[in-house]
Amino acid sequence: xxxxxxxxxxxxxxxxxxxxxxxxxxxxxxxxxxxxxxxxxxxxxxxxxxxxxxxxxxxxxxxxxxxxxxxxxxxxxxxxxxxxxxxxxxxxxxxxxxxxxxxxxxxxxxx
Numbered sequence: 013x014x015x016x017x018x019x020x021x022x023x024x025x026x027x028x029x030x031x032x033x034x035x036x037x038x039x040x041x042x043x044x045x046x047x048x049x050x051x052x053x054x055x056x057x058x059x060x061x062x063x064x065x066x067x068x069x070x071x072x073x074x075x076x077x078x079x080x081x082x083x084x085x086x087x088x089x090x091x092x093x094x095x096x097x098x099x100x101x102x103x104x105x106x107x108x109x110x111x112x113x114x115x116x117x118x119x120x121x122x123x
Contacts, residue, residue, distance in 0.1 A: 080105030
């Protein structure tokens with residue numbers, strides 16, 4: 013994904029960690045709407061999609077929420093094997109209002 017913002021999450025794999033790369037593209041206009049593409053590069057699969065909005069800000073916000081939802085609904089999250097940073101509990105991605113109870117730690121406090 014060219015022209016993308018990235019965040020590297022860590023997935024505990026046995027005694028070590030492997031990278032999970034999250035990419036979100038800067039929004040671009042396609043016909044009458046705006047879209048922001050996203051990917052999650054799991055070690056064994058790739059999840060990707062495109063989030064649309066009436067303007068660039070809405071497309072980016074929708075993409076961030078989709079990624080947050082994907083992460084919090086993953087088997088890796090459910091197993092407690094996914095992390096972002098040593099000084100942050102959570103992944104730093106928002107989720108839709110109906111999923112706010114899924115946020116824990118710093119994500120619940122600040123997002």
